[in-house]
Amino acid sequence: MVQPARDLPPGIGRLRRLCTGWLAYSRDRVFPGSCFFYSATAEYDAREGKVHDMLAGARTNWLAYVEQTALEARQAGEIAEGTDVSQLAFELVALLEMANAESVLHTKALATACTRNSSKPAAGSGRRPVRPARRPDDPGGYRRTH
Template identity: 70%
Template sequence: MARTGTDGRIERGNQTRQAILQRAVGIASVEGLEGLSLGRLAGELDLSKSGVFALFGSKEELQLATVRAAIKVFIEHVVQPARDLPAGLGRLRCLCGNWLAYSARRVFPGGCFFYSVSAEYDARQGKVHDAVAGAHGNWFTLVEQTIDEAKEAGEVCAAADSAQLAFELVALLEMANAESVLHGNFTCYSRAADGIVSRLRGVATDPSLLPDTLEPLVTAGLAGPDRRHHAV
C-alpha cells in the first residue's frame, strides 16, 4: 500500500509539472522567459507556491525546464514527421513546410518559441542563454544535415553550399514568423513557401521533383491560428 501511495504521489507530481510547463511555454513565447515566475504560475494554476518551488527549485531551473519542454513540442510538430521520410528533397521540403505550419497554427501562442526567446537571450550569458543558443544551433545543424543527406541521395547538386542554403531557408522561415506575429499577416507564410521552393529548385538536380508549393503547407494556419493546447 505504501508503494502504491508513493507511486500515486509521483504521478500527481508529474502531472502537475506537465501542467506548469504547458502554461510556461505559452507565457514565454509571448512575454519571454523573464515573464515566468514560480509565484505567477502557482497563482494562475491554483497551486501552492511551495509546491511549485519543490518541483523546480528556482526561476532559472523553471526557465531551463521550459526550454526543454519547448524543444519536445518543436520536435513533435516539426522534426519527427520529416524523419519518417527518406533522405532527399522530400524530407527537406517537409521540414520547412512543418516549420511554417507550426508557426502559423500558433502551436505556441507567440509564434515560434525559439525565435522569441533567442531575441531575448542573444546578448546574455549563463545557463539559460546556453540552452536557448544550443536549441537554435541544433535546428540550423539539422537543416544543414538534411541538405547534406539530400546531396548524398543525388537530389541536391554536390556544388551547393549547404551552410549558405540552410541560412537562407531559416531566414525565410523566421521572417514569415516575425511578420505574422508583428502584423497579424498570414499571407507571409505563402511568400516564404514560394521563396523556399524557388531556392530549392535552384539547387535540385531534377527540379521536377519539387511541386509548386510546400507540403504539408499551412492551410489551417492561413485561415487563422489553431488555439488548441498541446501537451509537453
C-alpha cells in the same frame, strides 16, 4: 514538425517537409504570440547565463539538423553536388525565421500564405537537381564567404 520529415526518405522531399512543417508550426501558433524559441531568443540573445546558453545550443542543433538534411538531399543527387549545404541551411533557417517574424508583426496572414504557397513546387524542385545560384563576381558558383 521534425518527425513528419524524418518519416520521409533522405532527399529534397524531406528537406521540403521540414520547411513546410516549420511554417505550419509558426502558422498554428503552438505557443501564444510566436515560436517559443524565437521569442525567448529575442529576449535573451544579448544576455549571459544558462537561458542564453540553452537557446544558443538549441539554435545550433536546429541549424545542424537542417544542414544534415540538406547534405542528405545532395548525397541523394537531388541538390547539385557543388551546393554549399551550410550556406543553404543558413538561408533556409533565415527565411523561415523571417516568415515567422513577419507573420507575428503583420498578422497570421503571411504565415498562412507561405504555408499555402509552399505546397507548390519551387523552381528546380522535383526530379531535376537544384543548381547553386551564381553571383556575378564568382564564376565558380555560390560559395560561403565566411
